[in-house]
Amino acid sequence: MAKIIPIKAVRPAEDKVALVTCRNYDDYSQAELAAWLNFNPYSFLHVIHPAYIHSQKISWDKRFKGVAHKYHDFKNDGIFVEEEKPVFYLYEIQSKTESYTGILAGTSVDEYNENKIKKHEDTLQYRVDLFKEYLQQTQFNTEPVLITYPDSVEMNTWITLKKKSKPLYSFSTTTKQKHTLWKIDTESEMDWLEEHFATIPNLYIADGHHRSASAALLHKENKTPNKENLNYFLSFLISESTVKIYEFNRVIRDLNQFDTTSFMEALTSIFNVVCKHQELWKPTEKGEFGMYIDGKFYALFLRKKPNSSEILENLDAQILYNQVLNPLLGIGDLRNDERIDYISGKQPITTIKELVDEGEFAVGFMLYPIDISEIKTIADADLIMPPKSTYIEPKFRSGLVVYEL
Structure with a gap:
């Protein structure tokens, strides 16, 4: 079975969401990064890249502490708001040529360790250790692991109906993408989602092997048994036929x-x-x-x-x-x-x-490019693909949904 849970997330205030969310930090050129940081005080880049002018001169420890501090400043200033209770989200990304829709949820570290959430890519230990330290110092994550699930007529029908309801957010970005987020917060809907995924024997990581490995390492080293959120990691679950695989x-x-x-x-x-x-x-x-x-x-x-x-x-x-x-x-x-x-x-x-x-x-x-069936076959055989075999979309926007640890 695949266990997913609703998350008590933190997210941008509705009037600021288009200003807050950003692409992955590495996607920006230095000139682009400087422009966003200089002219947009709400950009989440201020959180993940604090004191950016001096960032190359400070240790990772100080940088991670700066991230945590800036994140709390954003919360204190009302840029972020916290959900009253755990919920799921339905999230859609639309561009001129592509459209992706999936579920934002917590997925189980135990199932990752038991290989029920299957992998196809190797990880570099130093990157796993570094992101684990980031999670430990900042106590939040906003970069979900991209996970695929088998196509289902039942799920597709439910998604189509859900999209007809009023969204929580609907905004466009300078990359000409439209982003729409719906909250799934009724007991009947949340129960249905959990029961549907419980019928799926395995999930497959498409992108985010280092993030999931870091979450598992942090869970293993955790000395505070009451920190329930460490038992799960933030995931974006998408049907396997819609994921886009580039070479x-x-x-x-x-x-x-x-x-x-x-x-x-x-x-x-x-x-x-x-x-x-x-x-x-x-x-x-x-x-x-x-x-x-x-x-x-x-x-x-x-x-x-x-x-x-x-x-x-x-x-x-x-x-x-x-x-x-x-x-x-x-x-x-x-x-x-x-x-x-x-x-x-x-x-x-x-x-x-x-x-x-x-x-x-x-x-x-x-x-x-390879296809999803090859990835699944490799993962099922517990094999690892050669480095840089795939470039996979969709890519999630940082700062849209924050999972606190």
């Missing part, structure tokens, strides 16, 4: 011991190589790869599929690593090798062309 493309700084001619010759033993000249070509199915080098695009078609029944060995990201990145280009550690960088598939492939043309990188590779 992560690869750019490499040099060709190792090769020049362009000898590198192309080495590739022809692995792929059928077709020159596409200036056509912005991307793979159209699994087993195809795009490449940009020396001012031209190429289509790469595997001559021979991997002789393995292992699902990991058949992932395009792993094939590229096994056949090209490691043996030819000498890339060993995909996480830490400074010769490789990653470009999300949401960005146009002209980004890769520009990076190579400018000389910062020698070659770029484009992959075909």
